Structure formats: structure tokens, C-alpha cells
Amino acid sequence: MNWISNYVRPRINSIFSRREVPENLWTKCDECGTMLFHRELSDNLHVCTNCGHHMAITPRERFKALFDGGVFVEVKVPEPIADPLQFRDQKKYVDRLKEARKTVGEKEAMLVAEGEVGRTPMVVAAQDFGFMAGSMGMYVGNAIIAAAERAVALKRPLALFSAAGGARMQEGILSLMQMPRTTVAVQMLKEAGLPYIVVLTHPTTGGVTASYAMLGDVQIAEPNALICFAGPRVIEQTIREKLPEGFQRAEYLLDHGMLDRVTPRGKIKDELVTIVRMLMRQTPAVKGDLPPPAPKAAEAVAPAEKPAGKAAAPAAKK
Amino acid sequence: MNYLEFEKPLAEIEGKAEELRAMGRANPGMDVEKEAAGLDKKASDMIVSLYGSLTAWQKCQVARHPERPHCKEYIETLFSEYTPLAGDRSFADDHSVMGGLARFDGQAVMVIGHEKGHDTKSRIERNFGMARPEGYRKAIRLMDLADRFGIPVITLIDTPGAYPGKGAEERGQSEAIARTTEKCLSIKVPLVSVIIGEGGSGGAVAFATANRVAMLEHSIYSVISPEGCASILWKDAEKMREAAEALRLTAQNLYDLGVIDKIINEPVGGAHRDRAATTEAVRNAINAMLGEMAGKKGSDLRDARRKKFLGMGSKGLAA
Numbered sequence: 001m002n003w004i005s006n007y008v009r010p011r012i013n014s015i016f017s018r019r020e021v022p023e024n025l026w027t028k029c030d031e032c033g034t035m036l037f038h039r040e041l042s043d044n045l046h047v048c049t050n051c052g053h054h055m056a057i058t059p060r061e062r063f064k065a066l067f068d069g070g071v072f073v074e075v076k077v078p079e080p081i082a083d084p085l086q087f088r089d090q091k092k093y094v095d096r097l098k099e100a101r102k103t104v105g106e107k108e109a110m111l112v113a114e115g116e117v118g119r120t121p122m123v124v125a126a127q128d129f130g131f132m133a134g135s136m137g138m139y140v141g142n143a144i145i146a147a148a149e150r151a152v153a154l155k156r157p158l159a160l161f162s163a164a165g166g167a168r169m170q171e172g173i174l175s176l177m178q179m180p181r182t183t184v185a186v187q188m189l190k191e192a193g194l195p196y197i198v199v200l201t202h203p204t205t206g207g208v209t210a211s212y213a214m215l216g217d218v219q220i221a222e223p224n225a226l227i228c229f230a231g232p233r234v235i236e237q238t239i240r241e242k243l244p245e246g247f248q249r250a251e252y253l254l255d256h257g258m259l260d261r262v263t264p265r266g267k268i269k270d271e272l273v274t275i276v277r278m279l280m281r282q283t284p285a286v287k288g289d290l291p292p293p294a295p296k297a298a299e300a301v302a303p304a305e306k307p308a309g310k311a312a313a314p315a316a317k318k
Numbered sequence: 319m320n321y322l323e324f325e326k327p328l329a330e331i332e333g334k335a336e337e338l339r340a341m342g343r344a345n346p347g348m349d350v351e352k353e354a355a356g357l358d359k360k361a362s363d364m365i366v367s368l369y370g371s372l373t374a375w376q377k378c379q380v381a382r383h384p385e386r387p388h389c390k391e392y393i394e395t396l397f398s399e400y401t402p403l404a405g406d407r408s409f410a411d412d413h414s415v416m417g418g419l420a421r422f423d424g425q426a427v428m429v430i431g432h433e434k435g436h437d438t439k440s441r442i443e444r445n446f447g448m449a450r451p452e453g454y455r456k457a458i459r460l461m462d463l464a465d466r467f468g469i470p471v472i473t474l475i476d477t478p479g480a481y482p483g484k485g486a487e488e489r490g491q492s493e494a495i496a497r498t499t500e501k502c503l504s505i506k507v508p509l510v511s512v513i514i515g516e517g518g519s520g521g522a523v524a525f526a527t528a529n530r531v532a533m534l535e536h537s538i539y540s541v542i543s544p545e546g547c548a549s550i551l552w553k554d555a556e557k558m559r560e561a562a563e564a565l566r567l568t569a570q571n572l573y574d575l576g577v578i579d580k581i582i583n584e585p586v587g588g589a590h591r592d593r594a595a596t597t598e599a600v601r602n603a604i605n606a607m608l609g610e611m612a613g614k615k616g617s618d619l620r621d622a623r624r625k626k627f628l629g630m631g632s633k634g635l636a637a
Contacts, residue, residue, distance in 0.1 A: 084575070084634030085566045089551035138631045145628065167519075167541045169551060172565045173577050176541040179520060180527040180627040183499050187624070207541070209492035210480075210520040215500060229492035229520070230482030238482050248487060258490050 029053050045265045054202060054222050054265055059111035059126035062161060066124065066269050069292030072115035075123065077108075077146045080138035085172045093170035096132065104131045109164070110143035114150060116293045117159075118273035118285045123151040126161040129203070134164035136208050137171040141178035144212055148185035157195040157276045162213040166206020175207070182212040190217075195279040199268060200227050200250070200259070218275055219259045220268065221250035227258075320590075322379045328368065331361045365587040372536065374562035378544055380536040381515050382478075385590040387597060388447075389416055389431035389474045392514065395597040396604070397422055397429055403460060405452075409489060412453030414445040414481070417460045422472065423605060428464035430457050430525065431474030434515070448481035449521060451494035457525065458494075458501045461509075468616070470508040470608060473525040478543065480521035495524045502527035503624055506616030510607040512582070512600055513537045513569075514589075529623050530607040532580035533569040534596070536588055539578070540567035566635065576633050580607070 026035045031053035041048075045065055046055040064070040087093040101107060109131040114123045125147040127134045134140075144160070151158040167175035189196045198216030200209075202225035210229055221227060228248040236243060246252045250262045263271050273285040321329040335357035342350035372380065380386070393400050397420035404411040417430040432449060435441035457473075464471045480491055502509060502524070511528040517539030526539075533539060542550075544562035549555040572578045582603045585592035611619060 080631060081634045084631065085564070086635060087564055089560070089564060141631070169542055169547050169565070172541055173539060173567065173572055173575060174631045176519060176523050177577060177627065177630045179496075179523050180499050180503060181630060183496065183503055183527075184624045184628050187500070187503060207520050210495040210524075211499060212496075214490075214493040214496040227492075228487055229480060229495065230487065234482045235484060235487065239484060241484075243484060247484070256488050256490075258493060 027055075030055075047265050052223065052264065054224065056129050056163070056202070057265070058106075058130065059128050059161070060106075062126050063111070063113050063115075063124065066117055066272075067113070067115040068117065068119065068290040071292035072113035072124075075112040075114055075146055075150045077110075077112060077139065077143045080142055083170075084138070084174055085170070087170040087172065089170075096170065100132050104128065106131055108139040108143070109134045109136075110140045112143050112147040112150070114154065114156070116290075117269060118287060119290060119293070120273050120277055120280075120282070120285060121154065121156045122159055122272075122276065123147050123154065123156050124159045124161070127163045127208075129163040129165075129201075132168065133166075134162075134208075135166060135168035135175070136164055136178050136182075136211075137168035137175045138178065140164075140168075141181045144182045145185045148188045151194055152188050152192045155192070155194065157197065157280065158189055159197045159199065159272055159276070160212065160216070161199045161201055162204040162208055163201045164204060164206070164208040164213075166208055179207050179211040183215065186212055186215045195276050197272060197275060199263075199272075201225050203227070205229070205231055217279070218261075220261045220263050220271065221253065221259050222265055222268070223250055223262055225250045227253050320383065320385055322376070322383065324368065324376050324379070328361055328364050331357055331364065335361065362586075365591075369536075369587055373559070374538075374565070374568055375544060375559040377536050377568050378516075378538050378558075378562055380588045380590075381538045383588065383590045384436070386515055387589055387593045388436065389433040389476055389514065390436075391593065392474055392597055392600060393420065393429055393431070395594075396601045397427075400429070403463075404456070406455035406459060408452070408455060410450075410452045412445075412450050412456060413443050414447050414449045414477075415453035415456055417456060419469075422608075423601075425608075426469050428460050428469050428471045429474070430460055430471065431514075432477035432521075432525070434476060445481060447477045447516075448479060449477065450481050450483070450486045451489045451491050454480075454494035454498040454524060458498055461498075461501045461505050465505040465507055468507055470510070470611075471505065472604060472608075473509070473511045473528065475511055475513045475517050475522050475526050475539075476515035476537075477518045477521045478516055479518035480524075492520075495520050498524035499527050503627070504620065506620045508608060508611040508614070508619055509623065510604060510611075512603065513539050513578070514600065518543065527623070527627060529611060529619060529626070530580065531578045532582050532600075532603045532607060533572065533578045534582050534589060534600070535569055535584040537569060538562075538567045539569075539572055540565050571635065574633075574635055577630065 025038050029048040032051035034050040046057040063072050083094050109128045112125045195217050197218045200221040204213050204227050253259045254262050270287050277285050335354045338350045338354045400420040402418035416433045420429045432447045433444045434447035435444035509528040510530045511526040513533040544558040545555050548557040548561040569581045582599050585595045589596040
């Protein structure tokens, strides 16, 4: 719940490192302090080449590396009503939204796409922590429902990358209502017999963790991701004691039986494909970095800015 | 009587009337009754005007009033043969969540609710109504049981939120909440909820994903407490009045947003000023809500519940 105070710094860092990066900029790893050249960093999916620290990655960049040949088609998300509560704190919510759209260059905090991953058709949703801390409001709810409906229509699995400070307070109770709404989306997949794989990335907290992000058939997390309901600061204030090292981090949750796996970003693509193909009773996967699927390439929309050729290389280290 | 901060002027008048009467008792020759009755009239007029125009923050205070009827009182008053069922079968029994079989108006039901406690000892035992994963898992178990035997589920919501503690996190607080909401959306029996005090965030919605949700007039239901919201968005926890207003957490706002189905009127001066009338009003509301679902097919009830929540957010507040 205390997403701003907890994540202001990482958020600023992440916006800085991912977006509007001038060609010659270096990024300092917040873990080990190594200066990383931005091209090298994006080639390595924003994982520090020195210490393996996982920095934030935008949904678009993730999709470029994940889908074969970097080719995917965005799934349309129905537009919710704007600013249902006419919310205003020190700023108007509509102004905060405008600002986020301008800095991030995306419409909202979740991107949904369909395409082939390791020649396996999938629908993938990814949450954008850079956009108002990835917070779950009506748009994110609509995105998850659209993703589930699309997956059911195409009989494909859904993979979801979560990253959020929690519910979007500016949408008040309607953000809370996204907990049951997204749960219904997960139920659609389950009842259609389709796998729903969640990849929890840093950080996933609050109402997001307490709904769709914890309801996966298989729960994977990126290393050292903070995953919790209440943030560490709130807990320290409540119990008035220091929390153990690594508390609420991915590895800690794995040890406590709350996750299936902790997997580094570079290996997630192969792992997703392996798991999904077994659950779908398909033949073993063709692994590694594949060119775009040939027959449907014409209707697919490749992201425009950069040719995706080399960018995805580290995903295929095997 | 425990007076709230905005009831100070009322406390003064009632105090004076009391003093006058005490004086009258001490001096039998003195006629104080006329004056005291005048004060009584003034006080009751004041209650009407105060409670007729409560601000969002004042409603938060009323919703949290220590003398407000809590879950236990409703269970004892409205249900018979209440048979508590304990434990999550994995770790513990969470005393902040009450639950068990009972009869409501003769009909067997499963009743589940948050209990805050009424004095220091019971508040600690009940963890101030903040459930741990065990409480949610107990609720899941009881809902499953009700589902298998075709018994309606009634939930009473009154929690500041799920407990933010070390053990709660380690044992999967978020997963437990998510599974409870999922269970609410799976069962094929009538599910009705009444928000009787505080509906605090995920900890509340996990019990309130129901076919029908009613709210007592001065209870609140919100994604975050006004204090928490103020400290994040205003960077100042003292701005809770502004935050309470902005969050639209009152029953009236939530009804307009289509989030709740029914507002249960409270006695003048709030539920704590006339507990019997309040519990009776809640009884009538539950009766009406169950009645609306009588004779419906289980799978239709479940599908209607899902559809209801999927459609939420289709209307905003009028400008």
C-alpha cells in the first residue's frame, strides 16, 4: 500500500534507465554500482551483467524478447470510464494520468499481446511498474479480462508478468473491485482448461498479489523480487521489530512454499514454453531465439522503433 | 457513552442535563425537570442534525465506534443454534474470524464474519478484527462445507484490513485472500454480505464478493484507510479528512457507484445508540436479500455473482 514512499527511488531509476535514454547513456546498477552501457543492458534484458540484479523492464521490451522474432499483436483493451470518482488529492487524478502517459509513452499500466513464444501460441500480459507504479485500476482489470477472453477464444495459455504497488487509490473502491473482477478472468481460463502462468516481478504487492498474481497454475518469480501483501515498512511499524534478511523476496517465498520457481529473466522464455507445452500436451519445444512465425507474419505488427533482431539474444544462451 | 470528537457539543449538553438532574435529586425542593427536559430536547435535535449531515471522515469515526455492535452481537441476536466451527486444518484457528453453522429465521446457514472485540482483552484475542491467513482459510473451508450441503452463506464484514504481520506474510496472506475471493466466486449457494462497520480493503472484499452486499448507513468500505491514503498521496497522515472525502467510501457513494446493493438505515445517532433497532434492521435486510435468491439454481447464482462483479465500474459518480 505504501508504494510511493517505498518505491519512489527505484521507480525514478527505472524510468531513467529504460526510457528517453540518450544514445550514449550509462546506467549505474543500484545493487553493485557497476556502470552499464545502455545497449549492453537492454541486450541483457535489463539484468546487470556484473551482479545479475534484475532492473525494471517495460512490457514492450519484454515482449520483444519473448515473442519469436519480437513479433506480437496487441490485444485491444476496452476503455473504462475515465476518473469515475473525480478524484483529487494534491493533484487531479486526470492530470496524474496525463503526466504518466507523457513520461511513459504508454496508455496505461498493462500491455496485452498475442503471438508465438518458442513456436507456442500464447497470450501474454505484462504490467508496467513505470506507469503509476503499475497500479491496478479499471484499465488493468479490463486488460486482464481481455487477455483471458482472448486466450479462451484462441484456446491458448495466458502468461502474466505482474509488477505493481497495489490497487490504484485514485479509483477508490472500483480499484478494489478489480480483485474479484480479475479473479473471474482467472476462472474463465481454468474452466476452459487453459494454463495460467504467473511470473511475479519486482515489486508485486498489495491487492495485486492478493488476487490474480497469486492464482496461477504455476507461480514463477524473478530473482530477488519483492512479493508481499503488506510492505516491509508497514509490517515493521506494526510489529516494531526488524525483519529478517531477504524477507518477502522471491527466494524467501520459495522457501516458505509460496512459489513454484525462481527463475532469472533470461531463462523465463524457455521455461514458460517448456511448462506450457507439457500442460497443453504438446510435443517438446523448439527452444531459443526463433524468427517470426512465417505464415501469419503479414498481419502481425512488429514494434516500430527498433529492429528486434539482436535485442533478444541473451534469452537464448543454451 | 463514548463520545466521538465531533459529538463534543452534544456531550456538553447531555452532561449539563445530567448534572441538573443530579442537583434536583440532591435538593428535593428544586424543580429542575423543566430545564433538563429542555436540554434533552436540544440534545436530541442536535443528534438529528449532526447525524443527518455526517462528513466522510465522521462516518469513519462512527463506523469504528467502540460501542458499535460487532459481529459477535449480530450472531448472538439474529441467529439460533450457532455452532462455531474452528480452524483452517493447516496451522491454527484465527479468532479474528468467527464462523459456523447457525439458523437464521429457522433456516440453516453458514455465518462468517470479522470480530473486533469489545474490550482490551477481547480486542487482543480477536487481533482487532485483522485476520491472518488462517482466518481466510477457515472461511474457505466453511464456504466449501456450505456449498457441498447447499446452505446459504452470510458474511458480516467489519475489519480494518488483513493483518500486516511477519507470520501472516510468511504463511501467504495474499494467497489466502486471493483464494477466498476465488471461493466466493465459485460456490453455488446464495451468498449475502453485510458491511456492519469497517470494510477495510482486500481483507473485506475477500468476504464481500457476494450476490448481494448491504451496508449499514454509517459504515465504510474502501481500498485503503483514509489515514493510509493521506500519508501516501498527501504525504501527511493528518489529511485523513480530505482523503476520506476523495475516496468515496460512504454507503451513499458506493450505492451510487453500483458497488453495493442496499443501504440499511441506522437509528438516529448511529448504530451504537440503539443496538436492538440496528440488529433488527440488519435482520430484515438479510431476510430480504435471501428472499430475492430463494428458489434460484446454484449455478445461476454463481454465474450471476461473477457477472455482477465483471460489470462493476460501468458507472461513475455524476459530476
